[in-house]
Every structure is written in C-alpha cells, then in structure tokens.
Amino acid sequence: MTTAPEVNSLIPTYTDAPATDVVHVRGGSLNAVEISAWFGSNKVLEKVSLEMPANTVTALIGPSGCGKSTFLRILNRMHELVPSAKLSGQVLLDGDDIYDPGHRITETRKRIGMVFQKPNPFPAMSIADNVTAGLKLTGTKIGKSDREALIERSLSRAGLWKEVKDRLKEPGSALSGGQQQRLCIARSLAVEPEVLLMDEPCSALDPTSTRRVEETIHEIKDQVTVVIVTHNMQQAARVSQQCAFFLAQLGTPGDIVEAGPTVDIFGNPKDPRTEDYVNGRFG
Amino acid sequence: MTALMDPPSTPSAPEPTPRVEDVPRSIDPGLPRSDKVFFGVSRAIGYSVFVLMGAIGLFLGLQSIPTFKRYGLGFLTESQWQPEKDILGISAVLVGTFTVALVAMVIAFPLALATALYISEYAPAKFKSFLVSMVDLMAAIPSIVWGLWGFFLLQPKAIHVAHWLHTHMGWVPFFNVDTDPNAAPWAQSRYAASAFIAGIAVSMMVLPMAAAVMRQVFSQAPIGEREAALGLGSTKWGMIRAVVLPFGAGGIIGGTMLSLGRALGETIAVVLIISPAFDIKFKPLEIGTSTISALIAGRFGEATSAQLSALLTAGFVLFIITLIINTLAAMIVARSRSGAQE
Ligand SMILES: Nc1ncnc2c1ncn2[C@@H]1O[C@H](COP(=O)(O)OP(=O)(O)O)[C@@H](O)[C@H]1O
Ligand SMILES: [Mg+2]
Secondary structure, three states: OOOHHHHHHHOOOOOOOOOOOOOOOOOOOEEEEEEEEEEOOEEEEEEEEEEEOOOOEEEEEOOOOOOHHHHHHHOOOOHHHOOOEEEEEEEEEOOEEOOOOOOOHHHHHHHEEEEOOOOOOOOOOEHHHHHOHHHHHOOOOOOHHHHHHHHHHHHHHOOOHHHHOOOOOOEHHHOOHHHHHHHHHHHHHHOOOOEEEEEOOOOOOOHHHHHHHHHHHHHHOOOOEEEEEOOOHHHHHHHOOEEEEEEOOOOOOEEEEEEEEHHHHHHOOOOHHHHHHHOOOOO | OHHHHOOOOOOOOOOOOOOOOOOOOOOOOOOOHHHHHHHHHHHHHHHHHHHHHHHHHHHHHHHHHHHHHHHOOHHHHOOOEEHHHOEEOOHHHHHHHHHHHHHHHHHHHHHHHHHHHHHHHHOOHHHHHHHHHHHHHHHHOOHHHHHHHHHHHHHHHHHHHHHHHHHHHOOOHHHOOOOOOOOOOOOHHHHOOEHHHHHHHHHHHHHHHHHHHHHHHHHOOOHHHHHHHHHOOOOHHHHHHHHHHHHHHHHHHHHHHHHHHHHHHOOHHHHHHOOEOOOOOOOOOOEOEOOHHHHHHHHOOOOOHHHHHHHHHHHHHHHHHHHHHHHHHHHHHHHOHHHHOO
C-alpha cells in the first residue's frame, strides 16, 4: 500500500500527446561535461562542455577539422569504434552518464540515434525493411499491422512517404541520394530515439531534399532532441534554437568558442571570432 | 606577324563557321609508346594463361579419344579398375572424389567462416596481422606434410570419432560401417584409411584459401553500413548478420567453391591415407575409397599406353569438373556486390 504513490510517480503522464502519434513525447536532455578526445596521441577536443536541453535543436558550427563530428560521435558512443580513439569526461542523458559501465552500449545507441553525412541505407533491404531495420537489429518484436503503421508514420515524419508509398518493396539503394538520406532519417526515427544526432545530413543533398529535412527537424523536435552539425549558416539559423561555435586554433585541440541562443550567436555574438565566422569571413 | 599587320581585305566578312560532319569522330589520342609496350606485354601474358589452359584441355581431350572409343560411356559408369581383365571405369573413384571433397568442405567451411569472421571482426588490431600470417603460413605447408600428419597423428584419434559417429548415428546410412560397433574389442581397422580421415586432412589444406577469400570480402564491408547498424543499437553480431554477411555472401560462396575445386584435385595426402577400393559406396567412415587423382598417382608408373590413355581420360574428367566449379565460383564472386568493386 505504501508503495503506491512511488509507483504512480514512475509512470509518465503524457497529457498533451496527440492521440495518433504516441510512443514517447519528450526528447531526452543531453549534457556533455568536459569532454576531451584523442586519436592515438593526437588530442582533438579539450574539455568541451555543452548543454543540449530536451526538445531543442542545437546546431554545431565551425570550420572543418575542429572536432564537431568527433564531439557528435562521442554523444552516442560511436567514437570508440575507431581503434585508436580515447576520450575523457561525461555525457549525461537525462542526468545519467552514458559511459557508466552499468549502461548497455546498445541501449544507449538506441536512445540516441544518428544520421550520417553520407546516406547509408542497407542496400540489400527493401525500403520498408530499411525503416524497420532498427527493430530487427535490436530484437524488438512488432505485429504486422503495427509494423505497417510504423513504416508509414516514420516515412511521413521524414517527409518521404508520398514519394515511396507505392514502391516500399524496392531496394533502398534504388532511391536518389536525397531520398536515401530521408530514408535513413525515417530508419532512425522508427526506433523512437530520445535524441537524434545529425552530422551534416544535407551536405550531399539537393535543395528540395534539404528543405524536406529541415521541415522534418521542425516537426520532430517536439518529440526528439536534435543535435545537428552543419556547414550552412542559413541552415543553422533556420533550424536551431541553440548554437555552439567550435574552433581549433592551429595545432591546438578543438573547443567551443561560444554557445548560446541562435539569435544571439548570429545577431549579437560576444566573441569577434564567432562574428567573423557567422558572417563568412573565415573558415 | 605580317598577317596581323596586313589590313583585312574584306573587313566585314565573318569568319566562316567550320563545317562539322554529323558522323562519330575519333577522339582517341592513342597511347604513348611506353603504355603500348606495357599493354602488349601484359595482354600477351594474360592470353598465354588462356592458351596454356586450352592446351592442357586439348591435350587431355585428345588423349581421351582412344579410351572413349574403346569403352564408350561405360568408362563413366563402370566402377572397377582392373586393367588385367580389361575393365576400366571411374564411377567409383568419382564417388570417392566427391565424398572426400564433401567431408573436407563440411569441416573446412565452418572453420574458415569462423576464422575469417574472427580475424576481420573480433581480433584486436595488434593481433590481426599475426593471425593473417598464421593462416597464410598454414597455406604454405606442403600437402605431403598434411598427408603424414593425417596418417600418423590424426588417424589414431579420428578412428575413435568415426566409431563414435557410427555407434550413435549408424542408423543413418551415411554413417554406417560394415562391422558391429558394439563388439567388445571393436574393429579399429575398419575405421582407418577412410574417406573421412582423408577428408579431414584435405580440409586443413583448403581451409586457408577459403578463410583468406572470406576475410578479404568481410573487411571490405562498407564502414557506413556498419556504423548505421551499430548506431541503431545493434549488437556486433547483429551488425555482422545485417551488413557483413550479406555483403560477403559472394565471397563466402566463391571462396568455398574455389576450395572445393582444390579439394577435388588434392592428391598426395589422399594417397598416403586411404586404402584403395573401387566400390561405389557412400560410407565415408569405412575403410577404403579412391579418388581420381589418387588413382592416377597410384597407377601411373606401371601403366601401359592404353592404361595411360585411360588415366589421362580420368584426369580429363577431373579437369572439366574443376573448370566448371571454378568458373562458377569466379562468376559468383564477380556478380556479388563485394566482388564488383563499385
Ligand atoms: N578516424 C580518425 N583517425 C584519426 N584522426 C581523426 C579521425 N577522425 C577525425 N580525426 C581528426 O580529428 C580532428 C577532428 O575531426 P572531425 O571531428 O572530423 O572534425 P569536423 O567534423 O569538425 O570537420 C581532425 O584533425 C581529424 O584529422
Ligand atoms: Mg565532420
């Protein structure tokens, strides 16, 4: 009897969830604390800290080679796939360190999805199978009608449903580059991540696909926290609420020069280097 | 110079547009001499391989004519090889050849697959090149050594395995041996010198090649797809099943068939281990079998010219079989995604 209130408090109450689109409604909050990173003995990030609040879009900007991708890959434990890679610091997902030995790495990556620079659908799988690949890979069972609903919802969220709904059985590799990237976004969304990391997702896309991806980001940010690396200043300004400017001075590890609301970074930067960069004067 | 200073005779006349023929034109500038020499030499070497293959096939084919004239298709269906009675046929040795190869592949395939997967996916980076060179070293062991190993070291152990298989699975004809497995002192010699033991020795010989081909294609599986799977929360094994194995499927099949081709022709280890017998039987655990190459090696020295032709005909049949298998293997590898080198 005495445990009842505790149990109740553990059950989240989703009051403002749209009736048709419920799985979870809140994105997770990410907090990177004093992250340093190495490749072998080459230090590429030094004590970088950044808060990425739930349900906001954080844009990471900065010149090439300053460690944005490395930082992003540390946020869902992809960094350690490189054999020589090392890191220090903490990444807190809703307050828990994802590098804590008690956390399963597969569970962490499922909760924090990733979209890569180069579209990477599974070429041997159909479009539909690509969307549900994450469920299969994580051993999540799903009924046939639920599966069809999930495919439609994920592809719709990624802005691809209308284009592919009549060809779901075709291989994923038969799509154009822009469509492939949106398929990859749908695939990530299908496992209902709390955070979605995107590493220059539009750098290889045509303008129409780029606009679709930006629309998708707008639509999903109520359910998913988004962190996006982009080289396109207009894109950063359009999609993000918060912005972090990375810079690696010659021969030194990368660091965040300035982070804050996007309007301030673009309209009223505190650091002259930020001002130069967002106005296209270097990098 | 003068042309520039001369006043134009017809100042307003426009430069005439060159007339363009509406036919395909040659835009090939031709090759520089050094490239021509290089191409010529390498093409000659490439063709000479074909010529050599053709010549061998032609030679064997011509040598087979007298045999086929004399024995007809009976040469393929007769099981006995008794030159003194003028009975010659290769059906028993064909069955033996495939039985030894089958045993070899059943053992080599899973070992090669596991070895290749371990080296390309699981072995720590430092350990990897060491393992690769160990597998290469295994390929460099001469087959006579594998034969001796099979005869002296493997056989005394393997007969117990064969006996165990017979005792527990003897109701399957394939595992049967013509003796009572439960007799008080069981007949050890009935299990020796068999296709099973020869097959194990051959499997050790073909394993390195199969493992090398598989490892090569596994290591080419695209990093983008690997990371996509892992990024979705897949385990390593899940990633291997979703990305590495489908990508490497062509290499797995091709590598297996290439080693099958080798297993079919393996000679010296088989000669050392088996005790020759010419019955058509599907009992690999039982003593006695023969293969085409073992037959040729065993009878070559004492052969009369008619028998020599018969042995070369047997060789011709083996040549054709291996040619077909290797060609199929090459086609599968080339058509697969991993072999196409996009
Ligand atoms: N796999 C790797 N191995 C070694 N060094 C790497 C690797 N990936 C990136 N680096 C180095 O880390 C630094 C940061 O790279 P990256 O994070 O990709 O920068 P960005 O995404 O901002 O362009 C660069 O100096 C790069 O050379
Ligand atoms: Mg990058």
